[in-house]
Amino acid sequence: NIAYKASCVLALLTAVSNSGINKEDVEYVIDCSEEACGDMNQRGGGNFAKSAAEIAGLNNATGSDCRGFCAAPAHAIVEAAALVASGAYRTVAVTSGGATAKLGMNGKDHVKKGMPVLEDMLGGFAAIITADDGVNPEINLSILGRHSVGTGSAPQAVISSLVTEPLERNGLKITDI
Helix, strand or coil: CHHHHHHHHHHHHHHHHHHCCCHHHCCEEEECCCCCECCCCCCCECCHHHHHHHHHCCCCCEEEECCCHHHHHHHHHHHHHHHHHHCCCCEEEEEECCCHHHHHHHHHHHHHCCCCCCCCCCCCEEEEEECCCCCCCCCCHHHCCCCCCCCCCCHHHHHHHHHHHHHHHCCCCHHHC
16 A cells, blocks of 8 residues: 555646646545555545545545546546536546556566566556646546446447447547547
């Protein structure tokens, strides 16, 4: 958890600094890592978002964690955009740090296959989602793709549910974007 938090906080501080906003402007933080937060009593039910916000000095922020493994950042970005679009919060940070358990899991498989360890570092991720400022890109919530539980896992079905179906609903083709 310590390596995760350190890389998460570094990413969060970098995003806040690079965006030009004040730390006090961040009202909500969503953590979307693959790491589990907790102790023997919470068993993964802790809150990395608020912990990272506290360490980063985002004193006006509250927050929660969003778990979805590899897809968690996509879910968290949609959640953040919806919170901002609804007016519930003006500025939301989405963040994640690197999980050492994931490095070990993937590295073990590489070594087993006689390959060099390809994942030997931790990374962090953070994005600031805020109300439309007329300068930065907007997130269009009306054209979301969804990989629903009934879609299945075949690559063609996944791409169809995430890309082509939402485009068709909105009168667009892949070549339009």
